[in-house]
Amino acid sequence: MNAIKERVTSISGIPLEHIQSILKIDPSSPSGLSWLPRNKKSNAQKDSKCGYVSIGKKSGYKTLKVSVVVNKKIITMRCSRIILLLANSYLTIGKRIDHIDGNSLNNNLENLREVTACQNAHNSKISKINTSGNKGIFWNKKNKKWQVQITENGKHHYFGLYENKEEAIQVCIAARAKLHGEFGRDK
Numbered sequence: 001m002n003a004i005k006e007r008v009t010s011i012s013g014i015p016l017e018h019i020q021s022i023l024k025i026d027p028s029s030p031s032g033l034s035w036l037p038r039n040k041k042s043n044a045q046k047d048s049k050c051g052y053v054s055i056g057k058k059s060g061y062k063t064l065k066v067s068v069v070v071n072k073k074i075i076t077m078r079c080s081r082i083i084l085l086l087a088n089s090y091l092t093i094g095k096r097i098d099h100i101d102g103n104s105l106n107n108n109l110e111n112l113r114e115v116t117a118c119q120n121a122h123n124s125k126i127s128k129i130n131t132s133g134n135k136g137i138f139w140n141k142k143n144k145k146w147q148v149q150i151t152e153n154g155k156h157h158y159f160g161l162y163e164n165k166e167e168a169i170q171v172c173i174a175a176r177a178k179l180h181g182e183f184g185r186d187k
Contacts, residue, residue: 007090012075014068016085022068023050025086025109031064031079032107051079053105063104080107084114096120102185115183118153122176122183132165135186136172148172152179 009016026034031051054065054076064079080097087109095114099106102125115123126135132146140147140161146168148159159175162168176184 005095006093008093009085009090011077011081011085011091014070014075014077016089018070019082019085023066023082023086025083027108030105031066032083032109033066033079061104064107080104080112083107083109084112098123098183119180119183122152122180123185125185126187133187134169134172136176137165137168148175150175150179 011019022036022038023033024036025032026049029049029051031049033050035048035050051064051066053062055062065076066079066082067074067076069075078097080099081091084097085091092114094116096117098113098115098120100111100113100123102123103111126133130138132138136150137146137148139145143161145161145163146165147161148168148171150157150159150172157175157179159171162171173186176186
């Protein structure tokens with residue numbers, strides 16, 4: 001694959017120019033966006049906040065979205081994608097938008113970055129089914145010890161078995177920092 005990733009200047013077929021004509025980045029808005037006035041005579045929606053919280057039916061994941069009407073069709077987009085498109089004038093194909101602090105409702109531009117799917121997974125929160133309280137650590141029933149195992153780019157990396165959970169946590173934190181770098185999240 002080319003080192004230069006393909007860039008797009010639209011979301012869901014809506015070109016950047018149209019998005020720029022109806023929305024602007026607004027750090028004071030909960031969604032990070034505000035509507036621009038529709039025309040000079042209209043005060044309706046003038047600099048008004050926009051966006052709503054959408055909750056995934058299965059995952060419960062919360063995200064901020066905005067819906068626009070284009071050619072009599074309602075199109076819903078994630079606010080975080082719109083903000084990065086407006087800020088950078090492009091989005092990279094195959095990349096996702098990551099909320100650096102893990103808060104999907106924090107759409108401040110400084111909290112958003114484009115990442116690969118793997119990098120986004122590294123920055124995910126701890127699973128609800130995790131029983132150790134720490135990512136990458138689980139109780140190995142057969143050996144009756146804490147096992148440290150971290151996945152990076154689809155490959156499982158084994159870091160040993162430990163009788164002491166605190167030792168396993170320290171090994172895991174160091175290994176995650178080395179493997180995941182700035183994208184690693186311990187909890």
